[in-house]
Amino acid sequence: MIGIASVERWPEFQDTAPAYFPHTIFPFTRSVIVIGTPIFLPMLESTPSIVYSELYNTSNRVLDEIAYKIAAHLNNKGYRAVFFPRDGYGEISVLVDKPEAAFSHVLAGKYAGLGTIGYNHTLLTKQYGPRVRLVSVFTDAELPPDPLIEKELCVKCELCKRCCPTAAFTTRKELVARMDKKKCAEYHHQLKKELHYPCGVCIKVCPVGNDRKLYGMTKNKYLNELKVLTENKDAEEYKSWVHLRSFGSK
Numbered sequence: 471m472i473g474i475a476s477v478e479r480w481p482e483f484q485d486t487a488p489a490y491f492p493h494t495i496f497p498f499t500r501s502v503i504v505i506g507t508p509i510f511l512p513m514l515e516s517t518p519s520i521v522y523s524e525l526y527n528t529s530n531r532v533l534d535e536i537a538y539k540i541a542a543h544l545n546n547k548g549y550r551a552v553f554f555p556r557d558g559y560g561e562i563s564v565l566v567d568k569p570e571a572a573f574s575h576v577l578a579g580k581y582a583g584l585g586t587i588g589y590n591h592t593l594l595t596k597q598y599g600p601r602v603r604l605v606s607v608f609t610d611a612e613l614p615p616d617p618l619i620e621k622e623l624c625v626k627c628e629l630c631k632r633c634c635p636t637a638a639f640t641t642r643k644e645l646v647a648r649m650d651k652k653k654c655a656e657y658h659h660q661l662k663k664e665l666h667y668p669c670g671v672c673i674k675v676c677p678v679g680n681d682r683k684l685y686g687m688t689k690n691k692y693l694n695e696l697k698v699l700t701e702n703k704d705a706e707e708y709k710s711w712v713h714l715r716s717f718g719s720k
Contacts, residue, residue, distance in 0.1 A: 471506035473582030501613040504582040509601040518666040520718030533605035551609035569651035575604035583616035588624035599679025630672035666719035
């Protein structure tokens, strides 16, 4: 996935403070190119597992390489360009005390016409729902911006809230939930120590995305997972997930 946003969209929407605007971070910036790669649903469904962890790491490497090459190509064409890495922190433990990054790829994706922001604070896309990883390239090239997606993709089913292992989401009047980012970060820190980071449950269960046409939607399986496995760790319905979680991590 690729989309382009003009820097004018950050002050137009005022979703974040000026310190987080791309043209504040790198003043030469006139356009932001946002690139997304999919997270494959069957691998994600095994979370927490080394299978999903490696998928996450692989998509990160792919994104940074693509963004690096785009920035270098623009430099060779006479434009200033740099990329902002797909993650804005050095290690998950940092987010426990300071749960934010210097730049939001989620907002950039929204402004680049790739999707809308859902209940669970992620970018929802038509192709993959929230199962997408993002990276951004800042450039002084005046590129035509892509149109925004006007209709909200989130249906506010709150399945992410019901399945969240940390109960981090609280419903409010607005579409996007109140989120306890510290609680979420603490859980991720524990998963990191167990070598099967990240969590991904809130993107795993989301019904939005055309990838559901390939793999289906197993709402009851998601909702009943904890209860069933607590009562019977050998439950046939979850056999493959349990198998993948049993190897390669603590």
